[in-house]
Amino acid sequence: MHSVSRLTQAGVPARWPPGTISAFGDPVRDVAWRRETVHDSPSLLIEDSALPFAQALGRDYAPNDQFAFPYFGVFRWRVGSFERLIDANAILRIRGGEEAFETHPVQGVGHASAILTPSPALLDEVRALSRRAGGDVAPIVTSMDDRTRLMVHDILFNPISTILGRDEASIDLLAVAMGTGSAAPPRPSPLVEKAKEILHDRFAEPLSLEQIARDLGVTPVYLTQIFRRQEGLPLYRYQTRLRLSRALLLLPDCASITELALDLGYSSHAHFTATFSTVFGITPRAFRASRNGGRPIDWTVALGGSPQDSRNGSDREAWPNA
Structure with missing residues (x-):
């Protein structure tokens, strides 16, 4: 090919x-x-x-x-x-x-x-999801929309994409190619809660979707589908929120942003800064300064909207990052 x-x-x-x-x-x-x-x-x-x-x-x-x-x-x-x-x-x-x-x-x-x-097993499972969603055998050619196009570029070229984010994005791409739709949200799942526990416990590790699924005894496709239906966001973004929540707590007193970034599971200072800035509209250094007598932050401006809109920060996140 x-x-x-x-x-x-x-x-x-x-x-x-x-x-x-x-x-x-x-x-x-x-x-x-x-x-x-x-x-x-x-x-x-x-x-x-x-x-x-x-x-x-x-x-x-x-x-x-x-x-x-x-x-x-x-x-x-x-x-x-x-x-x-x-x-x-x-x-x-x-x-x-x-x-x-x-x-x-x-x-x-x-x-x-x-x-x-x-793999044949992954393809079979995505195909089964497609059939349950009303699809049939995948066509030879399918239209590519703008969102899918962005996903492709991010998988190939985004320097701050994570293993977990790439895994889930790939399943999304296969689902698009196979015509898979999203089913209705299920009732709360113990499996999702276990997955969240793993993300909390190993938040700084470069986890892959396959690792988490294997630990839970399920397939990557099943895990990413049920997690997103219940939580309304993919695992990689949930992981990102965990890391950035810790960053907000630790930044004011940290002497080295580079060391903090590595401790949080980011590959470099630049990786951490790009993710933090995308989500919060301000760099980690500026945030740290604001907490230590520097210029205060106008979050309405930083997040591009009302501070009462709790979705602003997550919706500004670059796709996919960690």
Whole structure:
């Protein structure tokens, strides 16, 4: 299947996402060959893959089902009598065991996609959820909406995304591709309470969705679905709230924000500052200063709304961060 990439044009750093304007003012039209593993677990492989226009294309084959979420360029995909132009407005399902053919129809333009390869067990469970929600067998091509497009970019390019956030976002993407809807909220679940206990107990650890699910004896798909239905937010955001609640308590007296960030489970000072600032509209340093005789904070301005609206802080959180 196609391999993912990043742009290569004079003046464009290799890590910048497609669509960047080069130093010469020209839009980037192509990608460099790339196939990079972004996430690899027993249940799911995520790859960032790209093929430049000059790359020889033709017969394609994948032994297992894959889902391609294009984020740059365009290509033509043919399976049997089915043929379709695929770009960043579409999600492509590559069915395992089928022979397909792909070509680049636009001169000088390659393509890049996030490629999700779920395990058979994960795919079966997402498929079962789709059927319960009124869906059927996943179509070969599904429309990609703006929210899904942002999720794809965050999974691939967000430097402050967490393992847990990436796990849940990936299940969301598979659900979109399979046509899975959300069921009605269930009654409070002891399982969700146990999951919250794990998040409290191990709040500073880089937990994955699979780890938590394994500890609870359930599948990642089941856990993320039931947790979100009951709590109204995903596990990664719940974990973020726990960490930031501690940060608010510890910041006023902390001598080193870097050390605090690491103690809270963040990978760096910058990671912590980006998350804190997104949620609260102010940097940790400014918050600490405000608690130690510095300039007071106008939370109405910082959060972009009324301080009586308790949802403002969480709704401003960058997706997905930790």
